[in-house]
Amino acid sequence: MKSKKANSNNNNLMLFIVESPTKSKTISNILNSFNYKASVVATLGHIKDLPVNNLGVNIKDGFKPIFLFLPYKKKIVNNILNKIEDKMSIVIATDPDREGEAIAFHIANEIKNYIKLKNLKDIHISRAFINEITYNGIKKGLENLGDINVSMVISQFARRVSDRLIGYKISPVLWQAFKLKGLSAGRVQTATLKLIVDKEKEILSFKPRTFYTFKVVVDINNKKVEFNLMNKEKEIFKVFENEKEKLDFIELKLRELISKEVVFEVLNEDRYIKPLPPLKTSTLQQEAAKLGFSASKTMSIAQRLFEGIKIKDKHFGLITYHRTDSVRVSKEGIELAKSILGDIKIHRFSDKSMFDAHEAIRITYNLDLNLLRNYLNQEEFKIYLLIYNRFLAAFDYEAKYYYQVIKSNNLIDDLYLFYESGKIYFNGFLRFLPDYINNFPIFNKDYIDLKDGVYNFKIIDFKVLKQKESYPSRYSISSIIKKMEETGIGRPSTYANTINTLLKRNYIQIKKNTIYPTEFGIKVCDFLISKYKELLDIDFTAFLESKLDDIEKSNKDIANKLYLNLLTEIYNILLSEKKGFLLKKNN
Template sequence: MSEYLVIVESPAKAKTIGKYLGKKYTVKASMGHVRDLPKSQLGVDIQRHFEPKYITIRGKGDVIKSLRDARKKAKKVFLAADPDREGEAIAWHLANLLDVNQEEACRVVFHEITKDAVREAFNAPRRLNYDLINAQQTRRILDRLVGYRLSPLLWRKVKKGLSAGRVQSVAVRLIVDREREIRAFVPQEYWTVDAEFTVAQGRFSARFQGYGDEKTELPNREAVDELLKHIEGADYRVERVKRSERRRNPSPPFTTSSLQQEAARKLGFRASKTMSVAQQLYEGLDVGAEGTVGLITYMRTDSTRIAESAQTEARAFIADRFGTDFVPREARQFSTKGNAQDAHEGIRPTSVVRTPDSLKEFLSRDQLRLYKLIWERFVASQMAQAVLDTTTVDIRANEAWFRATGSVVKFAGFMAVYTEGTDDPATDEKDGKILPPLSEGQPLPEPTVSPEQHFTQPPPRYSESSLVKAMEELGIGRPSTYAPTMETILKRGYVILDQKRFYPTELGELVVDLLVQNFHQLIDVDFTAHLEQQLDLIEEGKTDWVALLESFNREFETELERAEETLEHVQIADEESDVVCDKCGRKMVYKHGRYGKFLACPGFPECRNTKPIVKEVGVDCPRCKKPLVERRGKRKVFYGCSGYPDCDYVLWDKPTGALCPVCHHPMVEKRSKGESLVVCSNAAAHPDAGAAKAHGQKVKGVRKKKLS
């Protein structure tokens, strides 16, 4: 008989901490939440101070029975759910179900699953934190009030099956507002003029800046012609050379938000995938002789604080691996944003000595890639500044003024390990451009002058990365809510994700407009951010949770009553296609699903026929000569024969429309180590070179590499 029962959320976490505690401890998993509000009713008694009615979650009966049986055999129970609001709520629900004395120190919290952290936590258990519990409970009740009282209104007035959420609706509004900005955008013409010089030491390019000492825009061809006339036959001379030293600091360790953004940029991970893989790394994996161990600290955090012990270990590692010049004099401290919760550390490896290379044979590809990203970001955050030599050269031709800039790394510092990505790839390569030696007063030969027309671009549509960034900056939601929020709005059909960018559907725009007109407070960005701040104050014990709910509900009730009276019925007409349903003969209509547009029979539910929308890609199947078409699977877009199922030919890379001159199979776009290549899709036809080296055509408009 075990003396102690320990309850965590998952079997993986149970396995990892079980080996640290010894035979006196039995470790079991609750498999997440065990109680929640009922799905069949509101489950909140508004008249009795918003008292929630919790019930056992369907399907959890066997788990709860197992926990109760183990409870009877143990003299003490420790509740070791995750160290956040949600984890505290899980612990509280378990305490109620298992009759755990809540006056006792039964709660155990650790931010990393390592032997020292787990043992230290069990040496200092605490009581349940009711401020954390109340903050979670308040969020749950707020979301239930909105979802269960607003959704029926949408069903009656707009369309059956619609739903609205407190945070999700604001996220959809951001996407809708951005789409309307793009539609309203009027491109403005502008020109650039570059002068390319060839000198003894090499070639370099300078761009026109203005006349005299003033900056001058080139809005049209007339302004360009005037400039070209002005510099015709002019003598070019170096007027000024300015050299300076620039220092760059490393980025801080990851927070949940920055991890999701960077994993999207560098690994192509969806936010939900990032959190799923990070959860595996946190809960523990078998790494050989060391056994099962948690590899990263808790991954739901908006703090960049790092434990002193971790900094000490990192500094010693950096000195040993890179040399003492790469270690800053003082350990780096990063300031945490004003609205961030500082209860946890930033995301880091539990031991910097566990390098990605040392874990290669134990982790899956995705686990290793995400661990490497976290490891490199943390190590770089504790390293010395990078030092860059920058040179700015001003060149004069009559009164016209051109400028060339160059930057070269003098001391790599943290850049020897990691540099942060951006949402604009063009800015990733700004360092490393070297200018030849130039001196003031130096005459220059006549350059090749290249005018180029441009047009201003509208703001880009949100990607998952940029939407997470926007939500964080605006204070909408919390780190743990970003991924599920995006999954929810996709599932409801309010937005679609195409080419990794969010587009609102007609339904999404309609629902946003209805909410803006009738529930201004609910869908207001500032109000939603203020509500998040109030939840934080509840967590800190500075605000009464019932008072917050009463204040919110009072205004919400008023808006509901007004909308019920004034909101007219809205009919959403499905767009009709030319495709005839092959089961009932009706003309099929376009619908929006989680994976984009598809065709459906309007006779639903009598006729449930659906079809994917096929788009020809401009090249025929090499087997049967029927057109190849773009198809969308659950995970990615692929390209298959339109003759399926008779012909099952498929490509996973996008055809360019060209055929291989050797074997006449489709040429495809392929990415390799950050480069975009055009290669033959038929590797078997090129056994000597392989498909990736068979051809060296360039892909226009992207980073490119010509293969030999």
């Protein structure tokens, strides 16, 4: 993006265009502090979309989309256009993502047409990326103005048109098959439904086996300590119900060991637990789901926190932009962490995301939590606290603990006794995330005061525990989002809408945060995958997402070629129902 200057006109007239009116007053005050005579206006989201009642894609003209004004948006756009005058800087600061770029593209075209129609002079149109609604966030955006990223717009068009082609061509087939209008099929929703249906089928076909494990009680300095009986693969030793001779043999050998001393080795070492990275969209949704929030509810609250609130007659944008795949933190964010923590540590976090346009989700000000609690409702405060704690934890020090292993020599063939425990001696980042310790079972065991060395301890008893294999777990909201991210289904910004669509169509039900496919959902999924597997399964959805990324990262000419190639291939499959064609191409 080439840098431009916003104040190229002497009168400093500015029209600043955003998506949401909530943040208008804050931005207006900040712009006025920069000596701009600024009007801040909002598009209220997208102004144009494909038509509702027809395909809206000119297939013969290179799959050219036909965008129409959404209801009531023509009036909003006219209000924006009427504010334009000669010698004005127009800054389009819609949200910094693909959807925001498409909105910027459409409003910029309307502005250009209006300027030409009215013969206005000396108008400068620029694109600003605002990652946080703060003084520094706005200042940074104005210092780095550029042009609309046309490749990003083409990528958004490719997503919209591909989804329209697939949905528009397949949904009528679905209506006919089930004699019910209003059903929908889409590459993301069907791939997600297939994950849920496949899990249900796995559960229904699962036949749990009964097995036995062994706990051996050892006297260590007059303390009864339970050891696991382990195999040479370092797994808890199991005997299945149909292995009665083996079970009898193990019990016999363990009885023979009662009251006998056995040689054990004790090993102690210092270990640490690395902090978790700050939140991105998918992990925010996952963590919020553990608190009972749906993905759509989480994103709605995050939007409000991003747009900000008024505290004592001053407006504060509370978090950075909440649609991001990155765990990177800006220099401003690092300085903020330093101002709060004093002493910080920079950690390297590995992240598979290819996107790094925006930083992680973080707080934007050092605000007193007790004060903030008075201005946010309970739900908003919970989400803010999630973001606050993960951000600060990411810059804190590792938690340190003593790790201990007590292990016997081989007792029965290759079987041995094993005990491990841990004891935290420096909390580090755990002061912000105390519940994270629950992910480590070793801290639920007693840490025994023993130095490294070889000891003789007496076996005093054993227990045979009868258990059954656990059924596979159904997806929760948190785990389905994690699975969608891992398999490349959709993007974090689409997860909430995908789950909501499946609920609305009665394809799934959610009970106590557990997702069940309905009988109807299973039938729909099986029908769609049997007929359009190439377009609707998980592999294709991940493949398409990678192609959209390729379009976004290309220059305009290559992006247009990739757009045409991708949509041509999708359309050919829809026409011919070929199998194995698209995924083999360009591998």
